[in-house]
Amino acid sequence: MSCLLCDELGGKLLWQDDFCRVVRADEPDYPGFLRVILNAHVKEMTDLPATGQQALMRVVLAAEAALREVMQPDKVNLASLGNVVPHLHWHAIPRFRDDPHFPNPVWGAKQRDTPHEAPTNLDALLRAALSRQLARARETG
């Protein structure tokens, strides 16, 4: 069966290795919305061996750290849902008190119309921060 995340990158590529990739989603309400996508077609975290689970979470948490470094959000939201596309991927979403859904989840009822402002060179800043955070994660295990 065809799978969107097997066929497409799923967003603007910020980082990748042979195991997974980090993309910035095309979500106008949330310019800093990142996705960490496993390259292989696997459905659930518990379908991965423990080493794979840890490797994927290292990248998810490097994405969270990069978002905090670059955007200073009021909160970070992490989620792996996959009801529509059952190919393992994580959402890492910087949340701000003045963003369109706060304090609701981004999938909940909208509260206001304008996204929280983001730096114009967001991709470059996030790429640099991701590299730094992933290097740090490799050092500290």
Place this chain on the structure above:
Amino acid sequence: MSCLLCDELGGKLLWQDDFCRVVRADEPDYPGFLRVILNAHVKEMTDLPATGQQALMRVVLAAEAALREVMQPDKVNLASLGNVVPHLHWHAIPRFRDDPHFPNPVWGAKQRDTPHEAPTNLDALLRAALSRQLARARETG
């Protein structure tokens, strides 16, 4: 400042140690809705050291494995949001094609009115499965 998850268990207690606890949420639409709650008041995953992040995810993924063992969901949803209660906790939600929001996130638009049926002895089954899965996780690191 007072914090709901410092003051209360946050659901029916299924398992705990000195680091975190697993509770079953009081969510009539989702009888298998589990929460893994850090005991300490910490806001973000990246506020924990790497060892703490790994320890918490081991319990979150044991909760996922227990839900799969007991309820055979079509998908598991994992999320750490905390916009309303910024005390680190994870939602582990078994999803079924006929559940109230599928394929939407449980925070999205409702699609139907009846929850997917759950075993009557759900707490006992989940407690036993959690113990098994956590013992297995300790063995495989």
